[in-house]
Amino acid sequence: MSLTAAIQSVSALVSSAKSSSFLGQGVGPETRFTSFSMPLLPSRKLSVCKCVSAAPPTEQTAHKTKVARNANMAKLQAGYLFPEIARRRSAHISKYPDAKVISLGIGDTTEPIPEVITSAMALRAKELSTFEGYSGYGAEQGEKKLRAAIASTYYKDVGIEENDIFVSDGAKCDISRLQLLFGANVKIAVQDPSYPAYVDSSVIMGQTGLYQKDVEKFGNIEYMRCTPDNGFFPDLSNVSETDVIYFCSPNNPTGSAASRDQLTKLVNFARANGSIIVYDSAYSMYISDDSPRSIFEIPGAKEVAIETSSFSKFAGFTGVRLGWTVVPKELVFSDGFPVARDFNRIVCTCFNGASNIAQAGGLACLSEEGLKAMNNVVNFYKENTQIIVNTFSSMGFNVYGGQNAPYVWVHFPGRSSWDVFAEILEKTHLVTTPGSGFGPGGEGFVRVSAFGHRENVLEACRRLKQLYQ
Structure with missing residues (x-):
């Protein structure tokens, strides 16, 4: 088929879809796909497809299964934040089709990935078409060279080794895997405000009580208030004993970074209460002052903390998908069993490893030119x-x-x-x-x-x- 004929064929399909169930109909009750135009530059428009929240259909299907809905899903409030914003953005564009809408909402990168990084991915992709360069399944924990490069680049002076590092398809994905690791019978603490994935994944896992509308909180979650008055660091003397503490620094959304003294207080609090800190360092490359870039810069943290990070906001990998989680060998459960061994089992059960093409890009990121x-x-x-x-x-x-x-x-x-x-x-x-x-x-x-x-x-x-x- 010629290129012209192919384009005509696709155009015909899209035209037909507008009057059929192909777009926006015939999908699950919680999700529809809405096409809209996203202006990036004055002379350029990009049409993208966003998953947005939609109300359940009023019509009932002819057949129902006997499978009960996960009751925890019903606890979630409205739609997930960013799809809801996308829905409102789409509605605004429909209302003002000629307006140039600029998005400073979702934290999605916009600048091109540096060529030194994309060329490494392109080379790896091309090698896959040769007998010598082809590879199938890789190690679930990530390629050895990349794990070693992450350890030497970000954790050289804090005693984290390559075997402590699990390469993944992003920090957000690892947050959900960590929820599987901890299971339903734990109580979590989160900064308030904080990235909504921590709370929503906890709700889905069944760790929480019902949503309390009067205080806008879920039961069985410790909300650690972070405000300008306390320097966006919680008063730990008012925090009850919790099992898992989610802590993001620099913080999303407040943009504040915890100082060395503050993180020392957090580590000491976790040690005293027997808690595990899940430390999200996805924005550590943006730190301009002497704030720690890793929780493992704090003495004793390896015995109470897990750290997750990502190339998304460092290298523009929001669509490429590549991150990592550090689970130190020193971290153990209450019975003495190593946390890393259970996380390894979760990874091997639920994940086949990050894309080998993306990992080639990650390795290029950590070269001298890539950094x-x-x-x-x-x-x-x-x-x-x-x-x-x-x-x-x-x-x-x-x-x-x-x-x-x-x-x-x-x-x-x-x-x-x-x-x-x-x-x-x-x-x-x-x-x-x-x-x-x-x-x-x-x-x-x-x-x-x-x-x-x-x-x-x-x-x-x-x-x-x-x-x-």
Whole structure:
């Protein structure tokens, strides 16, 4: 088939689909696929397909199974935050089809992956077409060279070895695997506000009670309030004993990084209470001051902590999917059994290892040239962050974050964060993220992402000044 004929065939299929059940119909009750246009540059538009939350259909099917729905799924509130934002964005585009909508909401990278990294992936892909270069299943824990490179690059001076590292398809995926590891009979603690995957995966696993609307919290979760008043670090004297503590630094969404003294207090708290810390360091390359980049810089952490990280925000791997989790050999359960051995079993049971092409890219990231290229990209986003910080500060807002993370946490006291989100979207065609989506402690705040093309960030700031000055 010629290229022209192929294009005509696809066009015919899409045209037919518009009047059929191919798009937006005939799918599961919780999910539909909605196509919309996402402007990235003034002269370029990219059509993408986003999974968004939708109301269950009113029509009943003719047949029902006898399989009961997982009751924990019914505990979840509304849709997952980012698909809900995508749904509202799509509705806004339908209402204003000629508007140039700029997204500073979801933390998705926008700049191209450096060529030194993509060329390594391309070479690995090409090698797969040869007998000499082909490889099938790899080690579930990751390729030995990559594990060694991660250990020597990020953990050289803290005693973490390559066998402590499990390469994966991303930190978010590993969070769910860790939930499987711990099982249903644990109590977790989370920063409030925090990345919603920690709470939602805990709910799905069955670790929580019902959602309490009056306080906007789930039962059996310890919400560790992090506010400007306490420097975005919880008062641990008010935290009850918990089994697993999820802690992200630099934090998503507040952008704050915990100091060495604060992390020492956290490690000592975990040791005293017999807890395990799950430390999310996905933004560690954005740290500009002397804040620790790894929990394992703190003495005693190897006996109480797991660390998960990712190439997503370092190298633009949000779509490539590559990350890692560190489970030190020193970490054991209450009966003395090594945590790493159980996590290895989870990985071997539920995962066939990260893509060998992605791992080739990861190895290139950690070369001398790759590290330099990643730092250049990170610095670009940090410049975007400073532009956003300066914009809100110049208008008199209280602004947090920005120094050590690609997120700006803006305070709108006395206002609903969803109302502010809606106001900014309606009046400026800008997508942000409502703070309450990260927990009750986020009410009254909006998170603004610095991931974006420079011209879009500058235009977004111009529109914000028109709205609020």
